[in-house]
Amino acid sequence: MTILRARQALTPAGWATDVDVEISPHGRIAAVRPQDGPADHRCDLLLPAPVNLHSHAFQRAMAGLTEARGPDGRDSFWTWRRLMYRFLDRLTPDDVEAIAAQVYVEMAEAGYAAVAEFHYLHHAPGGRPYARRAEMADRCAAAAAETGLGLTLLPVLYRWGGCDRRPLEGGQTRFGNDLDGFADLHAQAAETVVAGPADWTIGVAPHSLRAVGPEDLDAAAALAPDAPLHMHLAEQVAEVAEVQAHRGARPVQWLVDAQEVDARWCLIHCTQMTATETAALAGTGAVAGLCPITEANLGDGIFNGTAYAQAGGRWGVGSDSNVQIALWDELRTLEYSQRLRDRSRAALATANASTGRVLMETAAAGGAQAAGRDAGAIAEGRWADLVAVETETPWLAGRRRDAALDSLIFCGGNARAVRDVWSAGRHVVQSGRHVARARVARRYLATMARLGQDL
Amino acid sequence: MTILRARQALTPAGWATDVDVEISPHGRIAAVRPQDGPADHRCDLLLPAPVNLHSHAFQRAMAGLTEARGPDGRDSFWTWRRLMYRFLDRLTPDDVEAIAAQVYVEMAEAGYAAVAEFHYLHHAPGGRPYARRAEMADRCAAAAAETGLGLTLLPVLYRWGGCDRRPLEGGQTRFGNDLDGFADLHAQAAETVVAGPADWTIGVAPHSLRAVGPEDLDAAAALAPDAPLHMHLAEQVAEVAEVQAHRGARPVQWLVDAQEVDARWCLIHCTQMTATETAALAGTGAVAGLCPITEANLGDGIFNGTAYAQAGGRWGVGSDSNVQIALWDELRTLEYSQRLRDRSRAALATANASTGRVLMETAAAGGAQAAGRDAGAIAEGRWADLVAVETETPWLAGRRRDAALDSLIFCGGNARAVRDVWSAGRHVVQSGRHVARARVARRYLATMARLGQDL
Numbered sequence: 001m002t003i004l005r006a007r008q009a010l011t012p013a014g015w016a017t018d019v020d021v022e023i024s025p026h027g028r029i030a031a032v033r034p035q036d037g038p039a040d041h042r043c044d045l046l047l048p049a050p051v052n053l054h055s056h057a058f059q060r061a062m063a064g065l066t067e068a069r070g071p072d073g074r075d076s077f078w079t080w081r082r083l084m085y086r087f088l089d090r091l092t093p094d095d096v097e098a099i100a101a102q103v104y105v106e107m108a109e110a111g112y113a114a115v116a117e118f119h120y121l122h123h124a125p126g127g128r129p130y131a132r133r134a135e136m137a138d139r140c141a142a143a144a145a146e147t148g149l150g151l152t153l154l155p156v157l158y159r160w161g162g163c164d165r166r167p168l169e170g171g172q173t174r175f176g177n178d179l180d181g182f183a184d185l186h187a188q189a190a191e192t193v194v195a196g197p198a199d200w201t202i203g204v205a206p207h208s209l210r211a212v213g214p215e216d217l218d219a220a221a222a223l224a225p226d227a228p229l230h231m232h233l234a235e236q237v238a239e240v241a242e243v244q245a246h247r248g249a250r251p252v253q254w255l256v257d258a259q260e261v262d263a264r265w266c267l268i269h270c271t272q273m274t275a276t277e278t279a280a281l282a283g284t285g286a287v288a289g290l291c292p293i294t295e296a297n298l299g300d301g302i303f304n305g306t307a308y309a310q311a312g313g314r315w316g317v318g319s320d321s322n323v324q325i326a327l328w329d330e331l332r333t334l335e336y337s338q339r340l341r342d343r344s345r346a347a348l349a350t351a352n353a354s355t356g357r358v359l360m361e362t363a364a365a366g367g368a369q370a371a372g373r374d375a376g377a378i379a380e381g382r383w384a385d386l387v388a389v390e391t392e393t394p395w396l397a398g399r400r401r402d403a404a405l406d407s408l409i410f411c412g413g414n415a416r417a418v419r420d421v422w423s424a425g426r427h428v429v430q431s432g433r434h435v436a437r438a439r440v441a442r443r444y445l446a447t448m449a450r451l452g453q454d455l
Numbered sequence: 456m457t458i459l460r461a462r463q464a465l466t467p468a469g470w471a472t473d474v475d476v477e478i479s480p481h482g483r484i485a486a487v488r489p490q491d492g493p494a495d496h497r498c499d500l501l502l503p504a505p506v507n508l509h510s511h512a513f514q515r516a517m518a519g520l521t522e523a524r525g526p527d528g529r530d531s532f533w534t535w536r537r538l539m540y541r542f543l544d545r546l547t548p549d550d551v552e553a554i555a556a557q558v559y560v561e562m563a564e565a566g567y568a569a570v571a572e573f574h575y576l577h578h579a580p581g582g583r584p585y586a587r588r589a590e591m592a593d594r595c596a597a598a599a600a601e602t603g604l605g606l607t608l609l610p611v612l613y614r615w616g617g618c619d620r621r622p623l624e625g626g627q628t629r630f631g632n633d634l635d636g637f638a639d640l641h642a643q644a645a646e647t648v649v650a651g652p653a654d655w656t657i658g659v660a661p662h663s664l665r666a667v668g669p670e671d672l673d674a675a676a677a678l679a680p681d682a683p684l685h686m687h688l689a690e691q692v693a694e695v696a697e698v699q700a701h702r703g704a705r706p707v708q709w710l711v712d713a714q715e716v717d718a719r720w721c722l723i724h725c726t727q728m729t730a731t732e733t734a735a736l737a738g739t740g741a742v743a744g745l746c747p748i749t750e751a752n753l754g755d756g757i758f759n760g761t762a763y764a765q766a767g768g769r770w771g772v773g774s775d776s777n778v779q780i781a782l783w784d785e786l787r788t789l790e791y792s793q794r795l796r797d798r799s800r801a802a803l804a805t806a807n808a809s810t811g812r813v814l815m816e817t818a819a820a821g822g823a824q825a826a827g828r829d830a831g832a833i834a835e836g837r838w839a840d841l842v843a844v845e846t847e848t849p850w851l852a853g854r855r856r857d858a859a860l861d862s863l864i865f866c867g868g869n870a871r872a873v874r875d876v877w878s879a880g881r882h883v884v885q886s887g888r889h890v891a892r893a894r895v896a897r898r899y900l901a902t903m904a905r906l907g908q909d910l
């Protein structure tokens with residue numbers, strides 16, 4: 001049993017002071033109790049470490065290469081997507097594993113304990129499956145294993161190039177599977193996950209309403225009953241128009257009408273919702289998978305956060321394109337988007353909890369639900385997904401309870417804050433550094449040097 | 456002569472590679488030339504270090520303490536202001552100096568070489584002037600001297616509690632001066648600045664159209680002819696309504712009609728502008744003083760950045776409330792606000808320069824102009840305000856030219872990036888740490904412990 005002693009810990013019952021958290025050899029929280037006896041580790045501020053609920057790991061390697069205008073003087077989500085397709089066409093399985101390992105190190109150092117990897121880069125360039133169909137999925141799992149990050153693996157079904165069911169072309173051919181091929185791939189990936197650590201989960205991800213038809217969605221859902229089911233939904237204006245033209249309803253409206261959307265579902269983005277759709281989605285019990293930094297970077301638009309929260313909607317956050325891997329920034333970007341739109345303050349705060357506390361508790365609970373991971377709170381029986389924050393810094397010193405969380409999320413600048421992270425009891429970040437940082441970075445740098453940077 | 460060797464340096468002529476920058480003993484750039492002979496320092500990526508053009512240093516001490524709802528369940532800019540007034544009523548001159556020194560350390564470590572301190576906390580609690588009227592201004596200067604940050608000191612004229620010329624009350628009484636008292640205060644502060652380092656500048660700051668009448672504005676401007684003149688303008692919707700009711704025009708419109716606004720002026724915020732006002736302000740040659748993080752935190756609204764830039768408007772950035780002191784975050788928050796509003800990408804990029812390069816060059820030039828500081832570019836004769844970035848990290852390695860700036864601004868997360876900063880040749884940040892960090896932090900922590908945190 002490992003004993004972690006915290007001066008302040010955020011628990012489902014509120015702030016606990018001077019508590020011991022017992023971590024079992026299996027990686028679960030065995031007890032949360034008043035401090036007593038010797039301790040293995042001490043910390044000032046202990047929080048549930050969230051799941052990063054949406055990642056395309058390989059995109060990290062092109063971060064910063066797409067912030068200029070195109071040759072036509074314009075730039076948009078769609079020009080970005082073309083660059084992304086061109087870039088990924090270079091990637092081998094070794095590259096993907098090296099990049100994913102670097103990304104998972106950065107996620108852990110940012111305070112995430114686990115990742116839901118929305119994995120769609122399946123085949124060799126040109127579209128031919130690898131000898132083992134789940135080769136690329138296995139490489140994501142290998143990166144998670146090497147770095148100790150908890151994993152919810154979400155193999156993606158990507159069938160069509162649009163709602164008109166045009167075939168995939170160009171860079172997209174690496175994503176495509178028919179239903180039989182996808183069933184094989186999914187079964188192989190599930191074997192890999194089952195052979196991995198006990199906290200890992202397999203789910204399934206029909207890519208979007210553009211990329212799967214209604215019957216494909218049913219088929220994907222049936223492959224992993226009761227498992228996490230993730231889908232991109234209502235990210236871009238042009239996407240809403242396309243879905244409306246072909247399905248007769250806007251994306252969120254269509255989905256809640258056509259499917260039994262429940263707590264198993266995680267709908268990514270939802271940046272384009274009417275008030276009716278916002279209330280409808282909030283009522284399903286599904287998680288809205290928000291990616292505020294990527295949604296700002298790609299100009300998706302601002303999520304209807306205050307209305308959704310008032311309607312009881314659940315949400316979590318993901319780093320998506322991984323243009324920036326920063327948990328506190330992700331939460332702050334969400335809150336600030338609400339304030340800027342409404343010219344308000346403390347937009348997501350409640351009468352009983354400050355902005356920072358609402359952001360932290362909601363993201364931890366929502367991320368765990370979306371990932372099908374028995375975590376998201378510092379409570380007996382859950383996986384020990386924990387982040388210890390260094391508070392002996394000028395900007396955090398003396399900050400207590402909710403104000404400590406507010407300072408952590410809103411006031412960080414130059415200073416590091418994450419000191420230790422445990423993922424299902426694995427002590428992956430120690431004194432601010434991931435235990436495999438140097439080795440993983442060396443391999444990543446060699447990969448990047450070979451890939452080049454001209455997009 | 457100190458020789459700084461850079462693999463990449465951003466100069467007015469574009470990217471220079473393998474150059475030496477010579478820093479004279481007086482702190483100016485003596486030459487920018489091809490590398491030759493021995494070098495004192497080497498770096499990968501060398502940039503002009505901007506001026507932080509708007510700071511209320513003392514507000515850093517309350518960062519993170521105002522992110523919850525008030526007792527009435529609401530929160531706004533105006534409730535935040537009441538808390539701010541209550542907090543500042545505790546502060547002694549020693550407190551202000553300790554806080555400002557900590558803030559200036561953090562600014563330097565963030566990559567700023569200088570600060571324009573918009574200083575309005577003049578008197579003792581209750582409103583009685585200190586024995587030396589510029590006591591508090593001197594303390595800001597002492598903090599800048601201790602930390603080596605370049606200073607543009609802006610004593611603030613704050614006369615009234617609103618456009619209706621109601622007297623100052625409560626916390627505001629520490630700000631107020633009549634015109635004679637302010638002239639004395641300003642003359643004393645000017646003596647302090649003249650006795651300081653050669654790169655320091657004295658300016659003047661009529662607080663806002665709420666706090667000064669037209670004749671006060673003229674009187675303040677006359678105290679420091681040709682010097683930087685800063686004023687808050689058009690931040691909040693309620694402020695626009697108040698000015699319109701009393702002056703018959705919206706704030707920006709009133710100012711450009713009533714005053715000869717030119718390159719001497721820096722107008723802070725301008726988050727509330729019509730299209731006509733946006734074009735009018737851009738045409739004056741003044742600098743718009745943007746504080747994107749604070750403006751998001753306080754829910755001010757989104758600056759008309761793309762229209763203003765297209766009209767040739769100049770701008771720079773300031774950390775204002777100092778809720779977060781982070782140069783790259785400040786620039787990123789500005790750009791992302793434009794993208795989210797317009798559902799666009801690369802909003803401030805041009806055909807010839809990426810987003811990051813436009814942000815960096817504009818902020819450096821605008822900050823220097825606003826501060827009346829002969830800096831803002833790596834060019835012969837300017838003050839040596841320089842920031843060297845560490846690029847041997849996974850997220851910056853191999854990134855060249857504009858892509859290096861884009862990665863620096865958009866992709867940083869856990870990693871530090873600022874390695875060295877020179878302010879007018881003073882080497883204040885070395886290997887990522889301000890040279891006085893430990894001493895300044897100790898004093899700040901003692902101050903904070905005594906002040907307490909209940910607002």
